[in-house]
Amino acid sequence: MKRRNTESKELVLSILSNSTKAMSQDAIERKTEGKIDRATIYRILNRFCEDGIAHKVVADDGKRYFAICVKCDDPSNLPNNHFHFRCTECETIECMPEIVKYSQPENYTIKKVNCVLIGVCSECA
Amino acid sequence: MKRRNTESKELVLSILSNSTKAMSQDAIERKTEGKIDRATIYRILNRFCEDGIAHKVVADDGKRYFAICVKCDDPSNLPNNHFHFRCTECETIECMPEIVKYSQPENYTIKKVNCVLIGVCSECA
DNA sequence: TAATAAATGCGACTATGTTGCAATAATTAT
């Protein structure tokens, strides 16, 4: 399963890279102006996650949001371990710098973290 | 909009109350053995949330889970402010005692918290 | 016991996401 470089992949990558926010499939589709099929966008995004290029958060609206978060690449930040913020005004999701901290419960194995804070962001305040 | 006491409502309430875990609509439906319609279960659960009887978490599988968490009623615990845990083995969600802590970001208003830790619980370990 | 309005069941609908399959196109080998 060696990955190939395709126009669609590059387009999605550049849209995500140029966004300061995490994006859902439909937001990306709007940006591509219908150049890429729905299913293809999902496949590209899921591949990005598999390959560690992007990460995914599920917000409290039940939707998956994807981000290429440069801060996450910092080795001091465990990947995906930061909070996310969903603004109910502008309906965007952003990665927050703050790391999620929790005490390890006895005999539990924690593999992933999916944390979203919900409210109004500074721009919409 | 005065609430009425109905069999369906009592049944859902008792199922939720007797569960140590947060439950999704379909899990509740299985427990009721088809006695209550899908849409009705959703309406009952949403009413419970409106009335502050139950609370809702959206897990990283995109599904809503509902719980009547006695611990949450403790005034020292802000409602909904605790972590949740999703076990990928037994596919259950539980409320954790630990409170979610975060620093207030400048000019942001935080109204809700939706935090899920994902892994394997002690029973499945 | 009758009037009222909340709750229910049913069907239709929306939205998000996945999958199978044939066609396309990026790699790789010749």
Added chain:
DNA sequence: ATAATTATTGCAACATAGTCGCATTTATTA
């Protein structure tokens, strides 16, 4: 260059979660 290989794509179909309108039922109240 050209052909062979196989990842990727588009399309349609499907799956699942959740909501909504509306006629009917039923809990409350007058």
